[in-house]
Structures are given as C-alpha cells and as structure tokens.
Amino acid sequence: SVLSSLPSFQSFQIVMLGLDCAGKTTVLYRLQFNEFVNTVPTKAFNTEKIKVTLGNSKTVTFHFWDEKFHTCHCGSHIPDCTDGVVFLVVSVDIERTEEAKTELHKITRISENQGVPVLIVANKQDLRNSLSPSEIEKLLAMAPWHLQPTCAITGDGLKEGLEKLHDMIIKRLNAKHPFKNPCKRQDGQQYLMSKCFYLP
Numbered sequence: 001s002v003l004s005s006l007p008s009f010q011s012f013q014i015v016m017l018g019l020d021c022a023g024k025t026t027v028l029y030r031l032q033f034n035e036f037v038n039t040v041p042t043k044a045f046n047t048e049k050i051k052v053t054l055g056n057s058k059t060v061t062f063h064f065w066d067e068k069f070h071t072c073h074c075g076s077h078i079p080d081c082t083d084g085v086v087f088l089v090v091s092v093d094i095e096r097t098e099e100a101k102t103e104l105h106k107i108t109r110i111s112e113n114q115g116v117p118v119l120i121v122a123n124k125q126d127l128r129n130s131l132s133p134s135e136i137e138k139l140l141a142m143a144p145w146h147l148q149p150t151c152a153i154t155g156d157g158l159k160e161g162l163e164k165l166h167d168m169i170i171k172r173l174n175a176k177h178p179f180k181n182p183c184k185r186q187d188g189q190q191y192l193m194s195k196c197f198y199l200p
C-alpha cells in the first residue's frame with residue numbers, strides 16, 4: 001500500500017544513557033554493523049543513524065546519541081527533540097545499582113515532565129551471575145517503565161527493546177496534534193510529514 005512505502009520517513013532521535021561501562025557503545029555498533037565491535041571508553045559522544053527492521057517488517061531509522069555519562073547532564077534536561085531515551089544498567093553490578101538507580105530516577109523525572117518515553121535495558125545478561133529482569137526491576141523500583149534484558153555482545157533482546165520503545169514513541173506522537181507541536185529539529189519538515197503517517 002501507499003502507507004507501507006512511507007516508513008523510511010520515520011526517524012526518531014534516541015538518547016542513550018547509563019553509567020560508564022554499561023555497554024552503550026557496544027549496543028550502538030552491534031545495531032549498526034550487526035556484529036560485536038570491541039569498544040574503548042567514550043570520550044565525548046558517538047552518534048549514528050541506524051535503520052532497524054522491526055517485527056512487523058517495518059524499517060525505522062533511529063538516530064542514536066551515545067553520550068559520555070556526565071552526572072550533571074542527568075540533573076538538567078533531555079534535548080527538546082528527543083523521541084525516546086534508552087537507559088542501560090549492568091545486570092551484575094549490584095554495587096553500582098544504587099548509583100544507576102539515582103541517575104535513572106533523575107532521568108525519568110525529567111522525561112516524564114517532557115513526556116519522553118524511557119526504555120530501561122538490563123545489559124550483560126550473558127554473565128553467569130547476572131540478576132533476573134524481575135530482580136533488577138525490584139532493585140531499580142521503576143514500575144511503569146519497560147525493562148528489557150539484553151546481551152549487547154550477541155545482540156539478544158535489542159530488537160525487542162527497540163520495538164517496545166518504538167510503540168511508546170508512536171503512542172505519544174499520536175496523542176499529540178502534529179501541527180500544534182512543531183518540533184524545532186533540523187529536519188523539521190520531514191518530521192512533520194512523517195508525523196502525518198504514524199501508524200498505530
């Protein structure tokens with residue numbers, strides 16, 4: 001159909017956050033190259049536009065921003081044109097879970113204010129002593145948000161997580177009138193056009 005030829009218009013700005021060593025850059029390059037890429041700690045940020053085919057064979061472009069984690073960043077603000085946030089935690093890092101929880105709660109408070117959906121990713125599920133998703137959910141006390149278990153090395157769980165985030169983004173955009181809330185992003189024209197065609 002005409003509509004099914006349009007998904008290439010759909011592009012979403014995704015900010016990836018999480019403590020250092022959570023696996024943000026590994027996720028980014030796993031998605032981009034469909035293979036494991038060995039990373040070094042990020043100095044400033046990485047950004048990539050990546051086409052992802054979701055479960056219903058719809059191809060969606062995610063423009064990821066993988067930023068060096070700054071505590072101050074989380075206390076302030078998520079860029080206005082952010083469509084979704086991916087927050088990574090390490091599934092084994094009990095000592096750092098408290099720190100991750102504090103940052104995650106700051107982020108979700110801000111994102112709730114801005115109405116931006118958050119996907120929580122429990123990464124490194126391949127490690128022998130990793131906690132189960134429900135144990136991590138309990139530790140993080142993040143009831144309303146979806147928690148996705150993943151392994152960025154193999155890519156397990158990443159597509160499922162993005163599918164869930166995509167659903168949340170579409171729900172939010174469809175709740176808004178596209179022309180009442182124009183977005184001031186650089187590709188604003190395309191964004192407004194794409195908003196007319198968001199499918200449930």
Ligand SMILES: Nc1nc2c(ncn2[C@@H]2O[C@H](COP(=O)(O)OP(=O)(O)OP(=O)(O)O)[C@@H](O)[C@H]2O)c(=O)[nH]1
Nearest residue numbers: 020021022023024025026039041042124151152153
């Ligand atoms: N076992 C295992 N290791 C992982 C996984 N994901 C990432 N790693 C490893 O964790 C280390 C840190 O990964 P990065 O992707 O660089 O982490 P980051 O969140 O980008 O870290 P910063 O750039 O410092 O903020 C690397 O050695 C990765 O290979 C995973 O799912 N399982």
Ligand SMILES: [Mg+2]
Nearest residue numbers: 024025041042
């Ligand atoms: Mg990194």
